[in-house]
Amino acid sequence: MGPRLKLFLPLLLFVVLAGFLFRGLSLDPRELPSALIDKPFPAFHLASLEDGRELTRESVTGRAALFNVWATWCISCRVEHPYLEQLADEGIPIYGVNYKDNDEAARRWLADLGDPYVLNIVDREGTLGLDLGVYGAPETYLVDAAGVIRYRHVGVIDERVWRSTLEPLWREITAGGES
Amino acid sequence: MRLRWILLALFADLWLAGPALAVIETYEFSDPALEERYRALSQELRCPKCQNQNIADSNAPISQDLRRQLYQQLEAGASDAEILEYMVARYGEFVRYRPEFSRATALLWLAPALMLAIGAAVLGVMLHRRRRAVSAPLDDSERQRLAALIDSAEKKS
Numbered sequence: 001m002g003p004r005l006k007l008f009l010p011l012l013l014f015v016v017l018a019g020f021l022f023r024g025l026s027l028d029p030r031e032l033p034s035a036l037i038d039k040p041f042p043a044f045h046l047a048s049l050e051d052g053r054e055l056t057r058e059s060v061t062g063r064a065a066l067f068n069v070w071a072t073w074c075i076s077c078r079v080e081h082p083y084l085e086q087l088a089d090e091g092i093p094i095y096g097v098n099y100k101d102n103d104e105a106a107r108r109w110l111a112d113l114g115d116p117y118v119l120n121i122v123d124r125e126g127t128l129g130l131d132l133g134v135y136g137a138p139e140t141y142l143v144d145a146a147g148v149i150r151y152r153h154v155g156v157i158d159e160r161v162w163r164s165t166l167e168p169l170w171r172e173i174t175a176g177g178e179s
Numbered sequence: 180m181r182l183r184w185i186l187l188a189l190f191a192d193l194w195l196a197g198p199a200l201a202v203i204e205t206y207e208f209s210d211p212a213l214e215e216r217y218r219a220l221s222q223e224l225r226c227p228k229c230q231n232q233n234i235a236d237s238n239a240p241i242s243q244d245l246r247r248q249l250y251q252q253l254e255a256g257a258s259d260a261e262i263l264e265y266m267v268a269r270y271g272e273f274v275r276y277r278p279e280f281s282r283a284t285a286l287l288w289l290a291p292a293l294m295l296a297i298g299a300a301v302l303g304v305m306l307h308r309r310r311r312a313v314s315a316p317l318d319d320s321e322r323q324r325l326a327a328l329i330d331s332a333e334k335k336s
Contacts (some may be wrong), residue, residue, distance in 0.1 A: 029230060035271035100240065126244050133269040135227035135241045 034152035035133055041147050042131035049098050049106055049120035060121070061147035064173045065093040066140055069129060071101040072109045074137040080156040081113050087162070088116035096120035099129050099137050142166065144173045206250045213253045220249055220262060223277060227270050
């Protein structure tokens, strides 16, 4: 390397560093890959919010579905609620995991805002949440017909998230299940 | 003088408040050894929600759950490896401040050694060049020019 070219070394270093930093601006460090991708949905014995009967893994698996972790104390859950109703109207089965919540408050929420869920699992102590690796509501899991977790989305589901990431996966999973 | 006392009092406050904030809930252990392991593990496990804190320092609900889980498993006689495995199975290698060595974490583990090696190499090259520059003897024409320069300087003074 000639001495003149060497003068450009700091500039080169700067450009590389700036490139990394610029990339970092559009990355969300809070979004963690789930450790449960391609693992079976965890087993559990918890009550149903609707009628109190005991639910297990078997009562909620068997067809492709979304599992939405929500709570009345979770403000973002209220934000995504209307969109979940829209998805339910389109015929997508959504199971609710009512995470560390109060049953009465949860029932009132569903009565007031509408109920997009097939049924709700009461996870008052957060044990199912722990087995799922939940670290904050809302989180949504895409589970296929074999009961295997295929994707986890942390945060609000809206039109953009659904169209860009979840819907393509959903199509893939449901198409695979039928063939 | 007065200001100094005020500052001192402020620092004492901060210093005393540190440990008070760190303690969130307390568990009674059947064995002091378990408590020691609880302390070590809760400092090594990272809070998945508040990413730059370990679960010992964080008061996020998820850290509380993980601490309770940690306590229950320790009391149930689980080994450190089993507990870490349990946490990693749910939250990924991310929950450990010292993740397992794998392809994904290789860069993380090797970067310090790599940096040191690069630094050492740069230093080595620089030192080598400098020694060569100093030890290169003057050739005849350079020596004559040096003598002439010294001569003219002496005449001037």
